[in-house]
Amino acid sequence: MTQGFRKLVLIMGLALVWLAAWGCGESRAPFAGHYRSEAAYAGKGHIDLTLKENGEATWKLEQDPATLKFKWKVEGKQLFMYTKEGAVLIVNPTEDGKKLSMDISGSWHASCPVDQCITFVKVSGER
Amino acid sequence: MNSEKASGPEKAAELKLDDMGQEVVALPGGRIVSQGEAPEFFYVIQSGKVRVFRETEDGIRTPLTELGPGAYFGEVALVTGQPRTASVEAIEESRLIKISKEEFDRLLDENPRLARHIINQLSQWLVAGDRRLETETVHQVKLRQVSWFDYVLILGLSLVFAVVFNLYNDNQIPLVPQLRDGVPTISMNKAVEYVQNNGALFVDARKSNFFDQRHIKGALNLPVIFFDLQFPMFQFMLTQMEGAKEKPIIVYGGNFSRRFDLELAHLLMDKGYKVMVFNDYGGWEKALPTVAKKAKPLPSMPLGFAGAMEWLPVSIFVLFLIPPVRRSPYLSVGCRLILGVIFIGFALSKIMRPAVFALNVVEYGLTPAWGVNLWALFLPWAELLAGLFLVLGIRTRASATIIGGMNVIFIVGLVNAIFLGLPINCGCVGEVGEPVTWWKVLKNSGMLFMALQIFLYDRLFVLDRGGFVWRARPI
Numbered sequence: 001m002t003q004g005f006r007k008l009v010l011i012m013g014l015a016l017v018w019l020a021a022w023g024c025g026e027s028r029a030p031f032a033g034h035y036r037s038e039a040a041y042a043g044k045g046h047i048d049l050t051l052k053e054n055g056e057a058t059w060k061l062e063q064d065p066a067t068l069k070f071k072w073k074v075e076g077k078q079l080f081m082y083t084k085e086g087a088v089l090i091v092n093p094t095e096d097g098k099k100l101s102m103d104i105s106g107s108w109h110a111s112c113p114v115d116q117c118i119t120f121v122k123v124s125g126e127r
Numbered sequence: 128m129n130s131e132k133a134s135g136p137e138k139a140a141e142l143k144l145d146d147m148g149q150e151v152v153a154l155p156g157g158r159i160v161s162q163g164e165a166p167e168f169f170y171v172i173q174s175g176k177v178r179v180f181r182e183t184e185d186g187i188r189t190p191l192t193e194l195g196p197g198a199y200f201g202e203v204a205l206v207t208g209q210p211r212t213a214s215v216e217a218i219e220e221s222r223l224i225k226i227s228k229e230e231f232d233r234l235l236d237e238n239p240r241l242a243r244h245i246i247n248q249l250s251q252w253l254v255a256g257d258r259r260l261e262t263e264t265v266h267q268v269k270l271r272q273v274s275w276f277d278y279v280l281i282l283g284l285s286l287v288f289a290v291v292f293n294l295y296n297d298n299q300i301p302l303v304p305q306l307r308d309g310v311p312t313i314s315m316n317k318a319v320e321y322v323q324n325n326g327a328l329f330v331d332a333r334k335s336n337f338f339d340q341r342h343i344k345g346a347l348n349l350p351v352i353f354f355d356l357q358f359p360m361f362q363f364m365l366t367q368m369e370g371a372k373e374k375p376i377i378v379y380g381g382n383f384s385r386r387f388d389l390e391l392a393h394l395l396m397d398k399g400y401k402v403m404v405f406n407d408y409g410g411w412e413k414a415l416p417t418v419a420k421k422a423k424p425l426p427s428m429p430l431g432f433a434g435a436m437e438w439l440p441v442s443i444f445v446l447f448l449i450p451p452v453r454r455s456p457y458l459s460v461g462c463r464l465i466l467g468v469i470f471i472g473f474a475l476s477k478i479m480r481p482a483v484f485a486l487n488v489v490e491y492g493l494t495p496a497w498g499v500n501l502w503a504l505f506l507p508w509a510e511l512l513a514g515l516f517l518v519l520g521i522r523t524r525a526s527a528t529i530i531g532g533m534n535v536i537f538i539v540g541l542v543n544a545i546f547l548g549l550p551i552n553c554g555c556v557g558e559v560g561e562p563v564t565w566w567k568v569l570k571n572s573g574m575l576f577m578a579l580q581i582f583l584y585d586r587l588f589v590l591d592r593g594g595f596v597w598r599a600r601p602i
Contacts, residue, residue, distance in 0.1 A: 041359065041360065042359035042360040042362065042363040043363045043366075044359050044363070059356065061359055064359055066355070068355045068356065071297070071298065076431075080558070082298070082480060082482070082483065083352060083353065083355070083356070084298075084482065085351065085352040085353075085354070085482065085486070086300075086352060086480070086482030086483045086484075086485055086486035087350075087352035087353055087483075087486065088483055088558050088559050090559065104353060104356065104357070105334070105335050105336065106334045106335065106336075106350065106352060106353065106559075107334070107335075107336055107425055107426075107552070107559060107560070108425075108426060108427075108428040108552075108559040108560030109426050110426055116335065
């Protein structure tokens with residue numbers, strides 16, 4: 001049973017490593033940078049979206065003092081942004097990552113729904 | 128233990144041999160007795176040394192003992208009449224007295240101590256055999272047993288891991304959501320008056336797909352989960368609506384979990400709005416005029432490997448139709464691996480971001496507010512541990528029961544969501560893009576059958592009480 005216990009601990013350890021790796025997702029580097037919304041939002045100017053390579057993201061509306069924070073990861077060909085309330089925003093990069101189409105419906109769609117889509121254009125890379 | 132082994136109280140010198148038998152000489156390496164052959168002679172060693180051993184068909188030898196002058200062997204086989212259970216060969220040149228069966232019978236008559244010694248040895252073997260049988264039986268019985276400890280172990284560990292992991296998780300959530308009191312409530316009759324007078328602004332706190340499906344006529348949608356993002360747009364829309372700023376806001380959209388309406392009400396109150404919620408959170412659908420639209424089926428995101436794995440529990444139904452296969456412990460091993468991998472996958476997709484899964488739990492509308500986060504934290508760890516235990520063969524019957532129980536809960540949740548037409552995400556593997564369908568119900572039913580098969584027939588490759596069982600050991 002001692003051997004079995006050791007085996008169990010080993011497997012649990014491996015599972016936790018796998019878990020950590022799973023949570024990290026793919027490399028964020030290609031998409032890290034500063035983006036700006038193509039259109040103004042809610043009559044308060046454009047949105048500045050910053051995606052940091054460490055998985056943090058900020059959202060700032062030009063004429064609003066509040067800065068919102070998200071977590072983000074890359075999986076497959078999409079970016080997933082997480083709000084602290086548990087909502088998931090799915091972002092489709094286009095034009096080789098120069099543009100991001102953000103679906104703010106909270107559901108997955110094959111392409112960004114027109115009435116719930118915010119398009120961002122890359123202003124600069126992070127680095 | 129073997130019939131060639133000799134030792135004991137009776138030495139050859141003490142035996143009354145009376146010129147019995149014939150003297151034989153065995154050269155070094157010479158075989159005197161061979162395992163499996165019919166017993167014909169009893170041997171007494173006069174000089175030299177012999178080796179007693181067992182040998183497999185592949186030629187693998189297990190040495191048992193070495194005997195010298197005065198010792199004897201072969202007596203038990205002569206008494207029982209069973210084939211030799213071991214071989215004997217000379218280590219060095221040995222002189223032996225070879226006594227035939229008839230002479231041996233006479234020898235027993237004249238040597239009662241030898242007879243007693245043989246009876247004693249046979250008795251010891253019998254007792255040892257009984258003990259071995261008992262050990263095997265106990266082991267097999269224990270494999271079939273499920274104790275409360277197993278459940279406490281798996282569920283207790285899951286709870287401990289869930290709470291500890293949440294403490295150090297960047298995406299930590301409170302164990303119990305803090306729903307503040309103090310939101311004024313309004314009766315449905317009063318709400319009807321507000322509708323008739325156009326005296327209040329109705330705000331739906333649910334996600335847009337719920338809102339699109341059915342909402343109060345003229346209501347705005349401000350999903351609480353996107354509050355920070357969409358509040359500026361909400362403010363903007365109020366400025367575009369005449370007199371909206373002065374009207375009280377009635378927030379609705381809560382379900383049994385009460386998360387959406389109460390949370391949004393508090394957030395709007397914090398922004399300085401006059402807010403109310405219904406005292407009967409579900410009454411608006413019947414009492415107030417609504418706009419309904421046939422729900423569009425949610426699009427399904429390609430799940431890749433996880434999606435392919437979903438076929439396995441369904442296809443396993445075919446195997447259950449074949450009785451000998453249905454009862455096979457090898458099928459149990461296959462079921463364990465499939466279920467284990469699927470549940471580990473389920474768990475890993477949820478553990479890191481419990482808030483996302485908690486939202487799924489709320490959307491099912493079957494969990495009370497205080498239990499949502501606990502369930503969202505606990506369930507993925509229970510999935511992970513039960514899945515790992517199934518793969519490793521630890522406490523497999525208890526793990527299968529727990530997984531079967533989860534499947535029952537999932538099936539109830541899914542069927543309820545389908546009948547109510549809830550436009551929700553399944554929350555099974557992916558974080559989004561997994562609509563609730565009958566296909567998911569079928570998949571969970573397949574997994575339930577797999578869990579049942581494991582519970583009833585699993586007994587191989589099991590690391591359990593008494594060691595690792597590699598193969599069937601019929602008693």
